[in-house]
Amino acid sequence: MSLSVVDFHCHLDLYENPALAARRAHELGAYILSVTTTPSAWAGTNALAQGYGRIRTSLGLHPQVAGSRIAELEIFDEFIHETRYVGEVGLDGSPSCQNSWAKQLLAFRHILKASASAGGRILTIHSRHATTAVLDELDLYPDAGIPILHWFTGTKSELMRAIGRGCWFSVGPAMLASAKGRAMASLMPSDRVLTETDGPFGKLDKQGLAPGEVFQAIHYLAKCWGVDCDTATRMMLQTLRRLTTSAL
Ligand code: MN
Numbered sequence: 001m002s003l004s005v006v007d008f009h010c011h012l013d014l015y016e017n018p019a020l021a022a023r024r025a026h027e028l029g030a031y032i033l034s035v036t037t038t039p040s041a042w043a044g045t046n047a048l049a050q051g052y053g054r055i056r057t058s059l060g061l062h063p064q065v066a067g068s069r070i071a072e073l074e075i076f077d078e079f080i081h082e083t084r085y086v087g088e089v090g091l092d093g094s095p096s097c098q099n100s101w102a103k104q105l106l107a108f109r110h111i112l113k114a115s116a117s118a119g120g121r122i123l124t125i126h127s128r129h130a131t132t133a134v135l136d137e138l139d140l141y142p143d144a145g146i147p148i149l150h151w152f153t154g155t156k157s158e159l160m161r162a163i164g165r166g167c168w169f170s171v172g173p174a175m176l177a178s179a180k181g182r183a184m185a186s187l188m189p190s191d192r193v194l195t196e197t198d199g200p201f202g203k204l205d206k207q208g209l210a211p212g213e214v215f216q217a218i219h220y221l222a223k224c225w226g227v228d229c230d231t232a233t234r235m236m237l238q239t240l241r242r243l244t245t246s247a248l
Helices: 018-028 039-048 070-082 095-117 131-140 156-164 179-187 215-225 229-244
Strands: 006-010 031-034 055-057 085-090 121-126 145-150 168-171 193-195
Touching (some): 006 229, 018 055, 031 039, 039 070, 085 095, 095 131, 156 179, 193 215
Parallel strands (some): 085 121
């Protein structure tokens, strides 16, 4: 019997055929965190996981749309009590997102505060060109829950700060396609790393990754940890269990 894989950041609802993507993920036996980019997408995306016991859906407001969708924080507050998972949320400091920075901050703070008030959540966080700012916000809201920095793009000193403050990480084949991504992943604590695809946006050889298509990431992490791929997969399943059973 083959081992189940973990894909802790996947946009099931943004595949060309979301229902098919969800069914394939289910048939693969993968543990999936199905993330959303707007609060209004949550109900429909959560419905995709109906009957699939290994798919969880998270409530998000992606920083790249936080500017135009800030009014949806109202919907966020409506659904926060229905899920233990929040994301995709965070900050994006890319030049193209500069003009929405103030609203991004407002949204991220609102979300961290709401997560803390709800008793803490498992958060999958985007931090492109904004790692320090994300960590600063997390420091302000220590009760928000367990932060998982997805597709880490920061510097080594930012990574050390993130590790020091208890962040977890999700890494995928797309991140590991770059030498810098591989260097960062090799420094992450093995008991706080999960795999992800970020599909359909996460790509390998220009192909969007399918849900659960994390093999290259497991292969690389296994090498870093000095174990074989099956052992790395088992370690990750244990990590996932520790995360999902942690008291929040
Ligand atoms: Mn994403």
